[in-house]
Amino acid sequence: MTEVILEARDLVKHYPIKTGILRRTTGHVKAVDGVSFELHRGETLGIVGESGCGKSTLGRLIMRLEEPTSGSVVFEGQEMQKASTGDMRTLRRDIQIVFQDPYTSLNPRMTVGDIIGEPFEIHPDVVPKGGRRARVQELLDLVGLNPEHINRYPHQFSGGQRQRIGIARGIALNPKVLVCDEPVSALDVSVQAQVVNLMEKLQNELGLAYIFIAHDLSVVRHISDRVGVMYLGKMAELGTEDEVYQLPTHPYTQALLSAVPVPDPTLRGKRQQIVLVGDVPSPANPPSGCRFHTRCWKAQEVCKVEEPQLVDRPDGEGQHRSACHFAEPRPIVDTVDVSHLEPDERFATPEVVDPEARAEREMSASEESRIAAGDGSEAVELPREHGSTPGDETRLVGNDEGQGGEEGHRRQP
Amino acid sequence: MTEPAIEAVSEQKAVGALDARGDVGEARSLWSDAWRAMRKNPMFWISAGMIAVFILMSVWPSLFTNTDPAYAILERSRERPNSNAWFGRNIQGYDIYARCIYGARASILVGLMTTIAVVLVGGAIGVFAGYKGGWVDSLLSRIGDVFFAIPLLLGAIIILVSLPRTTNYWFIIIKVVLALMVLGWPSIARLMRSSVIQVKPNDYVQAARALGASPWRVIRSHILPNALAPVIVVSTINLGGYIAAEATLSFLGIGLQSPAISWGIDISAAIVGLRTTPHMLLYPSLFLSLAVLAFIMLGDVVRDALDPKNR
Numbered sequence: 001m002t003e004v005i006l007e008a009r010d011l012v013k014h015y016p017i018k019t020g021i022l023r024r025t026t027g028h029v030k031a032v033d034g035v036s037f038e039l040h041r042g043e044t045l046g047i048v049g050e051s052g053c054g055k056s057t058l059g060r061l062i063m064r065l066e067e068p069t070s071g072s073v074v075f076e077g078q079e080m081q082k083a084s085t086g087d088m089r090t091l092r093r094d095i096q097i098v099f100q101d102p103y104t105s106l107n108p109r110m111t112v113g114d115i116i117g118e119p120f121e122i123h124p125d126v127v128p129k130g131g132r133r134a135r136v137q138e139l140l141d142l143v144g145l146n147p148e149h150i151n152r153y154p155h156q157f158s159g160g161q162r163q164r165i166g167i168a169r170g171i172a173l174n175p176k177v178l179v180c181d182e183p184v185s186a187l188d189v190s191v192q193a194q195v196v197n198l199m200e201k202l203q204n205e206l207g208l209a210y211i212f213i214a215h216d217l218s219v220v221r222h223i224s225d226r227v228g229v230m231y232l233g234k235m236a237e238l239g240t241e242d243e244v245y246q247l248p249t250h251p252y253t254q255a256l257l258s259a260v261p262v263p264d265p266t267l268r269g270k271r272q273q274i275v276l277v278g279d280v281p282s283p284a285n286p287p288s289g290c291r292f293h294t295r296c297w298k299a300q301e302v303c304k305v306e307e308p309q310l311v312d313r314p315d316g317e318g319q320h321r322s323a324c325h326f327a328e329p330r331p332i333v334d335t336v337d338v339s340h341l342e343p344d345e346r347f348a349t350p351e352v353v354d355p356e357a358r359a360e361r362e363m364s365a366s367e368e369s370r371i372a373a374g375d376g377s378e379a380v381e382l383p384r385e386h387g388s389t390p391g392d393e394t395r396l397v398g399n400d401e402g403q404g405g406e407e408g409h410r411r412q413p
Numbered sequence: 414m415t416e417p418a419i420e421a422v423s424e425q426k427a428v429g430a431l432d433a434r435g436d437v438g439e440a441r442s443l444w445s446d447a448w449r450a451m452r453k454n455p456m457f458w459i460s461a462g463m464i465a466v467f468i469l470m471s472v473w474p475s476l477f478t479n480t481d482p483a484y485a486i487l488e489r490s491r492e493r494p495n496s497n498a499w500f501g502r503n504i505q506g507y508d509i510y511a512r513c514i515y516g517a518r519a520s521i522l523v524g525l526m527t528t529i530a531v532v533l534v535g536g537a538i539g540v541f542a543g544y545k546g547g548w549v550d551s552l553l554s555r556i557g558d559v560f561f562a563i564p565l566l567l568g569a570i571i572i573l574v575s576l577p578r579t580t581n582y583w584f585i586i587i588k589v590v591l592a593l594m595v596l597g598w599p600s601i602a603r604l605m606r607s608s609v610i611q612v613k614p615n616d617y618v619q620a621a622r623a624l625g626a627s628p629w630r631v632i633r634s635h636i637l638p639n640a641l642a643p644v645i646v647v648s649t650i651n652l653g654g655y656i657a658a659e660a661t662l663s664f665l666g667i668g669l670q671s672p673a674i675s676w677g678i679d680i681s682a683a684i685v686g687l688r689t690t691p692h693m694l695l696y697p698s699l700f701l702s703l704a705v706l707a708f709i710m711l712g713d714v715v716r717d718a719l720d721p722k723n724r
Contacts, residue, residue: 097619099619103618109638122630
């Protein structure tokens with residue numbers, strides 16, 4: 001295991017509930033209530049859980065966008081909560097964030113060049129002034145966007161392209177950790193795949209460590225090395241991707257995984273599905289003892305009284321951390337290794353989109369079509385077409401921006 | 414309706430062509446893009462032209478007329494428009510055309526100075542209250558409410574009467590500006606506060622904070638550009654309103670007073686001849702309305718141009 005780069009120590013965030021005319025504090029919403037984990041250099045830690053379980057608050061606490069009620073985040077041995085303003089500025093270079101909604105995470109009044117260039121203006125010593133524009137174009141190229149679009153505004157891009165811009169801003173300062181707060185939840189499935197593939201490619205090239213917050217179990221499984229499952233502000237289970245998905249020991253994880261749809265119609269109704277009763281309790285008044293005991297089929301007297309700790313518990317093959325008194329493995333999801341199979345050629349390939357090749361192709365295509373168009377007035381619309389897998393050429397036919405001449409150019413290669 | 418549509422189409426084509434060469438080299442900023450959009454808009458040129466003429470009038474009134482606006486020919490009192498006096502003469506026998514030209518100065522000065530003062534004071538208080546939040550916000554908002562509750566004219570009368578009396582032209586202007594500013598800042602502060610609160614939780618503001626941007630930088634490059642549009646629109650409309658308020662105060666006899674020249678004073682003096690000699694009322698009122706209209710039109714054009722989504 002590589003060294004620990006970031007460690008959350010018993011993070012707690014309570015929001016006061018104020019009522020009445022005098023705005024007295026009558027209670028607390030326990031959004032995050034004692035979460036600890038560690039992140040190793042270059043790995044991806046997935047955080048899953050249902051809405052309102054405190055995932056996003058956790059991300060904001062790690063970014064120090066909010067101060068925790070107690071607990072701390074330690075980055076490379078330095079406690080962030082105690083860092084001075086100057087130290088914090090330097091720390092911010094190493095931890096960056098990508099937000100969920102690509103429609104609100106980019107300032108609509110700044111050009112893409114200004115948005116991605118802003119990190120360099122805040123930290124002027126990273127890149128000298130003269131080299132910033134070139135660096136921004138390099139970043140655009142890296143995330144698979146046309147570097148010529150540096151002067152465009154965010155609203156001229158699609159959702160997937162905007163998220164790429166958000167990622168480019170996040171990696172501009174060469175951070176060591178990138179907190180991704182549901183980075184693909186707002187995108188449709190085909191675009192999700194491209195963004196996730198881009199993130200994997202960037203991790204390989206730049207050695208980033210990700211904290212990948214999401215509620216989509218399959219996306220998290222795809223990208224993560226280790227996975228943490230959250231329930232009502234607490235970590236229920238934490239282990240490697242295989243441990244959590246194949247040998248879940250916490251009843252909540254088991255229930256969650258059993259709800260994952262299986263894309264095989266012959267298995268319909270044949271597999272075991274754990275249906276939980278009741279709703280998630282209010283985080284303002286969480287249950288005593290184990291937070292899951294109100295909905296757990298294994299719950300006993302001890303669960304109401306004593307809170308189970310997140311410690312290593314046997315999972316049949318080895319052991320991994322789980323916060324359940326009665327932790328025992330229960331395989332839920334059958335995993336079939338398909339990596340040796342030949343992909344069906346009738347479908348789009350799952351390969352990583354190669355932005356460099358695409359950018360080159362687009363550049364040459366746009367140049368050709370610019371010549372073809374003569375006045376150049378239409379040609380510029382062409383490079384907007386991004387974010388589709390190569391080989392999926394049918395997309396061009398329905399493109400109302402593409403003119404006849406351009407389509408011809410696109411199809412020829 | 415068809416003309417603007419054609420206009421828009423041709424504009425899009427032009428923007429497309431611009432992209433073709435502009436995409437690669439030159440850097441473009443929000444304001445340069447706004448200018449590019451504005452200069453294609455005929456409304457901009459009409460309103461800007463009118464404002465330019467009014468400003469020119471207030472700076473060099475002698476460019477427009479050789480007649481002395483303070484030269485009264487009583488025997489020609491209430492004379493109808495003729496080749497000698499284009500807009501006729503009022504009850505004192507003054508040349509109405511000359512007085513309309515010279516009256517622009519008071520209106521433009523009061524309008525511009527009040528708007529600038531209100532935007533600076535109200536805007537700063539609004540940004541501060543909206544960004545800080547908590548008890549600072551509550552305190553500033555309640556103080557604003559106190560001023561908001563005072564009726565504009567009543568408040569202005571009290572302030573103008575309680576300030577030392579003077580006949581100095583500039584001093585009276587400053588007094589009127591002060592009175593309107595004291596009563597006018599809460600509306601801009603409220604507007605600014607609400608748009609700052611609307612913009613502040615956006616992810617791009619959080620992203621800038623996560624990058625380590627200072628509060629000043631966050632306000633300057635993220636919050637203000639996105640929160641300013643309603644303030645620009647409302648303050649240009651208010652500018653027209655302040656010009657009207659100055660005229661009202663002069664009309665009531667507590668703003669500028671004769672021998673100073675103002676549209677308000679002339680409108681007030683023309684009331685006696687409303688039925689017999691309406692031209693005495695018509696021309697100063699026309700100038701007043703045109704000035705108010707020009708600023709409102711300009712505000713509208715600027716708002717459209719500043720919003721990249723409209724392009």
